[in-house]
Amino acid sequence: MSAAYPFGFLDEYAKKEVRRTTLKAVAIPGYQVPYSSREMPMGRGFGTGGLQLTLALIGEGETLKVIDQGSDDSVNAVSLRSFIEMTCAGINTTTKTEEADLIQSRHRIPEKDLREDQLLVLQVPYPDPLVVVEPSEDKRKTLHGEADYSRLLVKLYEDIVKFDEITISHRYPTRINNHYVIDSSPIPRWDVPKLHQSKALVLFGAGREKKIYAVPPYTKAEPLAFEDVPFRVENFTDNNGQRRSCQRCNCTSSFLDEFIDSTTGKKVYQCSDTDWCDTQQSLNRSTQAATDSENVSKIGEIAHG
Ligand SMILES: [Zn+2]
Numbered sequence: 288m289s290a291a292y293p294f295g296f297l298d299e300y301a302k303k304e305v306r307r308t309t310l311k312a313v314a315i316p317g318y319q320v321p322y323s324s325r326e327m328p329m330g331r332g333f334g335t336g337g338l339q340l341t342l343a344l345i346g347e348g349e350t351l352k353v354i355d356q357g358s359d360d361s362v363n364a365v366s367l368r369s370f371i372e373m374t375c376a377g378i379n380t381t382t383k384t385e386e387a388d389l390i391q392s393r394h395r396i397p398e399k400d401l402r403e404d405q406l407l408v409l410q411v412p413y414p415d416p417l418v419v420v421e422p423s424e425d426k427r428k429t430l431h432g433e434a435d436y437s438r439l440l441v442k443l444y445e446d447i448v449k450f451d452e453i454t455i456s457h458r459y460p461t462r463i464n465n466h467y468v469i470d471s472s473p474i475p476r477w478d479v480p481k482l483h484q485s486k487a488l489v490l491f492g493a494g495r496e497k498k499i500y501a502v503p504p505y506t507k508a509e510p511l512a513f514e515d516v517p518f519r520v521e522n523f524t525d526n527n528g529q530r531r532s533c534q535r536c537n538c539t540s541s542f543l544d545e546f547i548d549s550t551t552g553k554k555v556y557q558c559s560d561t562d563w564c565d566t567q568q569s570l571n572r573s574t575q576a577a578t579d580s581e582n583v584s585k586i587g588e589i590a591h592g
Contacts, residue, residue, distance in 0.1 A: 295342040296374040301325050305343035305499070309490060312501035317463030318431070319414050324497040334367055334393055336492030337410035340499065341391045344406065344490075347377035352387035357395040357542070357559035367391065384562050394457070396478040398541050398563035401487035403504060409472045411493040414500065416460040416470040434466050440511065447516055459518075460511045463502055468511065477520045477542040482508035523556070533558045536567035 295302055301323075308322040327335040345351060351371060355364040359382040368380055371391075381387055384397040393410045401407060417427040420438040430436070439460055446453050457473045461482060471479055472491055482489060482502050489502040502508055512518040523531045523543050530539045534555045541563055543556040558564035 292374055294347070294375055295345070296327075296370075297325060297339065297342050301339075302343040305339055308499045309340065309344070309501065312490065312499050313488065313503045315467075316503050316506050317467030317469045317500060319467075319469075319493075319498040319500045321497055322499055324494045327494070329366070329370070331495035332412060334363060334391070334410035335494030336496075336499070337391050337393070337408045337494075338367060338370070338492075339494060340408045340490050340492040341371060341389060342375065344408075345371070345375055345378055345389050347375075348379075349388040350379040350381050350386055352381050352384065352390045352562075353392070354390065354395060354397070354560075354562075355393045357397075357544075357563075358561045360561070363393055382562055394473045394475075395542070395559060396474055396481045396489075398558070398560040399566075400481075401485065403486045405487040407485075407487050407489045409474070409489065409491050411470065411472045411491045411498075412495070413458065414470055414491065414493040414496050414498040416458070416468050431467060434468075436460075436462075436468050436511070439468065440513075443511060444513070447513075453512065453516065453518075456521075462507075462509045462511060464506050467500075469500055469502070471510075475521060475542060476510070476518070479508070479510050479518075480520070484508075531556045533564060533567070536564050536571060538564070538567045541567075 293299065304322055308320045312318065312320045324336065325339060327338060329335060353359065353364045353368040355361040358364065372380060384390065384399045387405060389406045389408065390397065391408045396407065415427055416439060417430055420442055421427045421430060443453050457475055458470050459476050459479050460468050461471045461479055462468045471482065484505050485502060486504055488504050491500045510518040525531055531543060532539045533541060533543060534557055536558060538558055541558045541560060544559045546555050546557060548555045
């Protein structure tokens with residue numbers, strides 16, 4: 288395949304356009320910059336926007352991590368990773384968040400804090416948060432330009448009237464740098480505060496809708512809310528007020544996925560970020576090993592004393 292296609296599958300002009308669009312997106316935080324999204328050898332909606340960003344930005348010798356819902360092993364992540372590996376000779380891939388230069392993700396921001404030298408690319412199905420209140424793109428552009436989000440706020444208010452709280456579970460509208468409100472992509476509310484003053488550059492790519500936008504490093508990102516009804520993230524406490532823990536690693540500070548145990552029929556919880564979960568497990572093991580060896584040496588001291 289490498290003989291027939293240039294590095295990164297896209298031709299140089301396409302990559303250059305994506306990079307120029309990215310620069311504009313960084314210069315105007317939260318603004319949806321149009322670009323001529325290319326046909327990719329996979330369906331729109333499978334992350335073609337994120338993929339084009341990754342292909343245009345990754346370089347030889349750099350390390351890539353691809354996740355879908357926090358997992359490196361799901362179908363979407365595996366397919367995208369193998370396509371990028373196939374078309375970008377000389378790049379490395381990893382499942383470890385801290386080893387990655389570029390992370391492409393669908394539906395999650397890694398649990399571990401990202402660094403300034405890392406880049407996060409999020410796949411976006413619907414880039415415009417105003418689409419729920421205004422069908423015309425022309426009118427939406429004017430509303431964005433004037434930072435007029437009153438209709439969006441009315442929508443949130445209606446939620447509160449009907450359900451006593453804002454019911455948006457993902458794609459939470461978030462105001463960037465005091466102006467543009469973005470669709471934060473289908474990440475859970477849990478991840479939205481991670482956009483605020485993020486050390487890493489966060490790029491959003493919508494292939495079907497042909498838009499790229501960005502939350503640059505150290506930029507204000509505020510989820511829309513009201514003074515008396517503040518924004519809140521998912522609640523993982525049980526009926527007794529105890530924070531639920533991951534059944535694999537016992538972590539009580541991560542975003543949890545809910546499963547039904549097929550043998551017991553009970554609900555069980557597990558970290559959604561698999562790399563985080565594995566890291567916590569190995570930390571647990573090394574703490575246990577340290578305690579064990581301490582005990583052994585104590586027994587040794589007692590025996591010798
Ligand atoms: Zn876990």
